[in-house]
Amino acid sequence: xxxxxxxxxxxxxxxxxxxxxxxxxxxxxxxxxxxxxxxxxxxxxxxxxxxxxxxxxxxxxxxxxxxxxxxxxxxxxxxxxxxxxxxxxxxxxxxxxxxxxxxxxxxxxxxxxxxxxxxxxxxxxxxxxxxxxxxxxxxxxxxxxxxxxxxxxxxxxxxxxxxxxxxxxxxxxxxxxxxxxxxxxxxxxxxxxxxxxxxxxxxxxxxxxxxxxxxxxxxxxxxxxxxxxxxxxxxxxxxxxxxxxxxxxxxxxxxxxxxxxxxxxxxxxxxxxxxxxxxxxxxxxxxxxxxxxxxxxxxxxxxxxxxxxxxxxxxxxxxxxxxxxxxxxxxxxxxxxxxxxxxxxx
Amino acid sequence: xxxxxxxxxxxxxxxxxxxxxxxxxxxxxxxxxxxxxxxxxxxxxxxxxxxxxxxxxxxxxxxxxxxxxxxxxxxxxxxxxxxxxxxxxxxxxxxxxxxxxxxxxxxxxxxxxxxxxxxxxxxxxxxxxxxxxxxxxxxxxxxxxxxxxxxxxxxxxxxxxxxxxxxxxxxxxxxxxxxxxxxxxxxxxxxxxxxxxxxxxxxxxxxxxxxxxxxxxxxxxxxxxxxxxxxxxxxxxxxxxxxxxxxxxxxxxxxxxxxxxxxxxxxxxxxxxxxxxxxxxxxxxxxxxxxxxxxxxxxxxxxxxxxxxxxxxxxxxxxxxxxxxxxxxxxxxxxxxxxxxxxxxx
Numbered sequence: 001x002x003x004x005x006x007x008x009x010x011x012x013x014x015x016x017x018x019x020x021x022x023x024x025x026x027x028x029x030x031x032x033x034x035x036x037x038x039x040x041x042x043x044x045x046x047x048x049x050x051x052x053x054x055x056x057x058x059x060x061x062x063x064x065x066x067x068x069x070x071x072x073x074x075x076x077x078x079x080x081x082x083x084x085x086x087x088x089x090x091x092x093x094x095x096x097x098x099x100x101x102x103x104x105x106x107x108x109x110x111x112x113x114x115x116x117x118x119x120x121x122x123x124x125x126x127x128x129x130x131x132x133x134x135x136x137x138x139x140x141x142x143x144x145x146x147x148x149x150x151x152x153x154x155x156x157x158x159x160x161x162x163x164x165x166x167x168x169x170x171x172x173x174x175x176x177x178x179x180x181x182x183x184x185x186x187x188x189x190x191x192x193x194x195x196x197x198x199x200x201x202x203x204x205x206x207x208x209x210x211x212x213x214x215x216x217x218x219x220x221x222x223x224x225x226x227x228x229x230x231x232x233x234x235x236x237x238x239x240x241x242x243x244x245x246x247x248x249x250x251x252x253x254x255x256x257x258x259x260x261x262x263x264x265x266x267x268x269x270x271x272x273x274x275x276x277x278x279x280x281x282x283x284x285x286x287x288x289x290x291x292x293x294x295x296x297x298x299x300x301x302x303x304x305x306x307x308x309x310x311x312x313x314x315x316x317x318x319x320x321x322x323x324x325x326x327x328x329x330x331x332x333x334x335x336x337x338x339x340x341x342x343x344x345x346x
Numbered sequence: 347x348x349x350x351x352x353x354x355x356x357x358x359x360x361x362x363x364x365x366x367x368x369x370x371x372x373x374x375x376x377x378x379x380x381x382x383x384x385x386x387x388x389x390x391x392x393x394x395x396x397x398x399x400x401x402x403x404x405x406x407x408x409x410x411x412x413x414x415x416x417x418x419x420x421x422x423x424x425x426x427x428x429x430x431x432x433x434x435x436x437x438x439x440x441x442x443x444x445x446x447x448x449x450x451x452x453x454x455x456x457x458x459x460x461x462x463x464x465x466x467x468x469x470x471x472x473x474x475x476x477x478x479x480x481x482x483x484x485x486x487x488x489x490x491x492x493x494x495x496x497x498x499x500x501x502x503x504x505x506x507x508x509x510x511x512x513x514x515x516x517x518x519x520x521x522x523x524x525x526x527x528x529x530x531x532x533x534x535x536x537x538x539x540x541x542x543x544x545x546x547x548x549x550x551x552x553x554x555x556x557x558x559x560x561x562x563x564x565x566x567x568x569x570x571x572x573x574x575x576x577x578x579x580x581x582x583x584x585x586x587x588x589x590x591x592x593x594x595x596x597x598x599x600x601x602x603x604x605x606x607x608x609x610x611x612x613x614x615x616x617x618x619x620x621x622x623x624x625x626x627x628x629x630x631x632x633x634x635x636x637x638x639x640x641x642x643x644x645x646x647x648x649x650x651x652x653x654x655x656x657x658x659x660x661x662x663x664x665x666x667x668x669x670x671x672x673x674x675x676x677x678x679x680x681x682x683x684x685x686x687x688x689x690x691x692x
């Protein structure tokens with residue numbers, strides 16, 4: 001076994017979009033598991049938009065990553081040494097392994113995976129946190145009804161594509177928003193969206209709204225929110241009475257520093273948001289999926305068979321090598337990925 | 347019977363705060379009831395903040411009042427002639443009688459009142475739409491739990507005072523916000539609030555927030571929203587995880603024209619609202635009480651006995667004469683009233 005491991009630490013906090021300078025690849029002694037712990041060789045790690053928030057020194061649901069600390073994230077890997085009865089060498093596991101080639105974790109913090117049932121990488125996307133996020137937010141907070149209209153942005157991402165596919169199966173009209181013609185074609189051809197708009201083709205929220213109005217002739221009943229910004233500004237006035245907005249992210253605003261800024265959504269004011277909520281009886285609910293893992297088995301039993309059968313599609317972008325994680329992450333925040341962004345580490 | 351009646355029409359649409367010029371007192375021939383209708387002599391009419399919204403030509407849950415149209419509003423009065431089997435002359439009724447001395451209405455649109463059970467004016471406030479609004483929003487959307495902390499502004503108004511009293515009975519810590527030391531004393535001494543802050547004593551949202559922080563040492567679980575603006579800006583960062591915000595009004599923003607403005611809440615941006623909803627899993631629900639009258643009997647059966655017994659208090663401000671309704675209304679929008687604002691018409 002190698003005597004050292006590699007990991008990526010937060011070198012400095014970004015102001016706005018992260019740059020290469022904010023990350024540093026470091027070498028460290030190989031950690032050793034204590035009683036109840038295992039050592040895992042990371043095979044694939046997940047890149048997710050929420051990680052941008054952890055890089056800021058702002059109060060949130062999770063503590064920020066400290067300067068010099070290993071960046072956090074989910075990964076799948078192989079147990080290579082174990083001091084736990086629950087896991088043995090060779091077992092495949094999912095856990096919060098961080099941006100690293102190896103990790104020591106308490107065995108009880110890891111979920112054992114069956115590689116015969118689904119590809120390991122599925123645990124990072126379609127059957128992992130993002131897919132579960134889409135399923136939970138849509139069903140518990142979106143409360144979809146056949147015949148309604150749903151709009152979701154980042155439509156080809158692992159959350160948006162899950163939301164769209166489930167909503168279509170529930171009998172809703174599903175309109176996606178994505179960056180670029182290629183992604184829009186993918187939303188319709190791969191994921192079966194009824195329509196998809198390229199937000200880059202519309203300079204202002206007003207232009208985007210006008211196109212959305214055509215794509216949603218009966219208005220919008222559910223806006224699954226993961227981007228904020230221009231899309232939210234375009235969508236809000238089109239919401240129908242009694243509309244629902246599950247809020248699971250706001251990627252377009254993550255770079256706005258302390259989020260006091262209005263970048264990309266100059267026309268969207270606090271009173272305008274409040275007025276729409278009031279006069280249309282909207283139900284706006286923020287959530288973080290980590291509060292709802294009691295429902296994960298229900299998600300898995302409902303969705304995993306459909307993934308295996310091919311009824312639910314998923315697409316992955318796999319970057320090679322831990323050292324390329326920062327550039328893949330920066331690209332993802334700008335929408336350079338097509339599907340679930342993963343890094344092949346081992 | 348007089349041959350004419352008087353009513354107040356919308357002479358012009360206000361820009362910002364309404365002025366006397368926006369209203370015109372007119373005389374019209376006395377209307378005659380058709381089959382199924384009754385003629386009502388209005389005794390008391392209600393003044394409510396929502397009426398300000400109807401004066402704008404903006405899309406909302408209700409159509410705007412047209413220029414030259416009679417201003418809308420609830421009132422109580424006496425049936426003076428009837429062409430309906432349901433009501434007879436002498437009956438006391440509540441209905442949307444408008445800003446007028448007399449009104450003809452279909453009998454089925456009116457609610458018969460029993461003057462022996464509660465004073466007629468209670469049907470406009472504590473046992474009417476405002477009291478019901480407070481009860482519904484608190485219970486259905488606020489979901490109060492003993493030990494939690496609730497904040498409500500316009501604390502001595504007919505909605506805020508109902509919310510505060512019910513929340514206290516449910517075992518919550520209740521902190522009001524009101525305009526002026528007299529109202530704050532009233533919130534505590536009459537309505538039993540644990541504390542009440544005078545928003546006029548704090549120039550900025552930041553100052554108000556700092557005082558609220560002291561008054562709410564365990565944070566805020568429910569913010570019953572009826573004002574928006576500076577109070578919302580002060581409250582949002584103090585909300586606890588899983589907090590609830592029923593949104594029933596935003597009086598401080600009603601004068602902001604198309605509500606694009608930021609008057610009184612410069613520091614509150616769209617991203618800041620969205621970020622608080624996201625990272626604290628807030629549940630923000632707009633509502634209008636007219637969608638929920640199926641629960642009105644439940645409200646009445648629960649609350650009316652407590653009003654009669656004096657366990658739930660109410661205060662009314664009664665202006666004299668239809669011609670003084672505009673000035674009483676303009677005063678109310680500025681917070682000049684102490685309790686439920688009513689106009690004695692007949």
